Amino acid sequence: QVQLVESGGGSVNPGGSVRLSCAASGLFFPAYYMSWVRQTPGKGLQWVANISQTGTDTSYTESVRGRFTISRDNGRNLLFLHLASLRVEDTAVYYCATEHWGALDNWGQGTLVTVSS
Amino acid sequence: DIVLTQSPDFQSVTPKEIVTITCRASQSIGSNLHWYQQKPEESPKLLIKFASQSISGVPSRFSGSGFGTDFTLTINSLEAEDAAVYFCHQTTSLPYTFGQGTKLEIK
Numbered sequence: 001q002v003q004l005v006e007s008g009g010g011s012v013n014p015g016g017s018v019r020l021s022c023a024a025s026g027l028f029f030p031a032y033y034m035s036w037v038r039q040t041p042g043k044g045l046q047w048v049a050n051i052s053q054t055g056t057d058t059s060y061t062e063s064v065r066g067r068f069t070i071s072r073d074n075g076r077n078l079l080f081l082h083l084a085s086l087r088v089e090d091t092a093v094y095y096c097a098t099e100h101w102g103a104l105d106n107w108g109q110g111t112l113v114t115v116s117s
Numbered sequence: 118d119i120v121l122t123q124s125p126d127f128q129s130v131t132p133k134e135i136v137t138i139t140c141r142a143s144q145s146i147g148s149n150l151h152w153y154q155q156k157p158e159e160s161p162k163l164l165i166k167f168a169s170q171s172i173s174g175v176p177s178r179f180s181g182s183g184f185g186t187d188f189t190l191t192i193n194s195l196e197a198e199d200a201a202v203y204f205c206h207q208t209t210s211l212p213y214t215f216g217q218g219t220k221l222e223i224k
Contacts, residue, residue, distance in 0.1 A: 035213075044204070044215060044216075044217050044218050045161070045204055045206075045215040045218075046215070047212055047213035047214065047215070050213075059211050059212075060212075061212040062212065095160055095161075100166075101167075101208070102149060102151070102208025102213065103151045103163060103166040103167070103206075103208065104151070104153070104161070104163060104206070105163045105166070105172075106163075107160040107161055107162070108160060109160055110160055
């Protein structure tokens with residue numbers, strides 16, 4: 001059974017940074033594209049970034065490009081999202097998900113990042 | 118960016134009804150359209166992929182159709198446990214985008 005567990009969320013000041021982790025189990029992690037998706041009450045679901053199986057290819061939504069970095073450690077079955085230069089509007093629940101030709105077929109439970117002074 | 122517009126935003130229905138939720142894309146996306154169900158306090162769950170492909174473990178009362186710009190999620194013989202928010206999602210081009218969601222309330 002596939003399990004994705006996010007961690008690392010919390011309260012951060014504007015301009016600050018935080019690193020989210022996603023621990024994967026029950027799957028051959030190196031075989032999967034992975035995505036981060038965030039959810040806010042006001043803006044619904046927003047795809048944030050994804051990363052190829054080997055980590056060589058990454059993509060970002062425009063509003064986070066240059067501030068967020070997605071990475072992975074296939075040896076430890078871990079996915080990361082480093083969030084920097086955080087803004088109030090980055091406040092959201094962040095989910096990691098496995099991606100199969102784009103469809104997000106397994107999701108974690110999410111971790112909340114709150115950006116506030 | 119491709120905009121996905123769902124309708125309705127909210128629907129109140131009784132058990133055993135047939136429910137249809139539509140998703141319209143701002144440009145053609147072929148069949149690269151997926152549907153998710155999100156129950157309160159839970160993460161989204163994939164219901165239908167590539168417009169009409171079923172997902173293992175998802176009840177057969179859920180089905181999808183459409184191609185290009187117009188898509189439909191159909192729930193046959195609605196059950197109380199289907200109370201949730203439903204989202205469509207396109208993966209034709211980056212950035213992937215989601216519809217705004219349709220909240221389904223069971224009377």
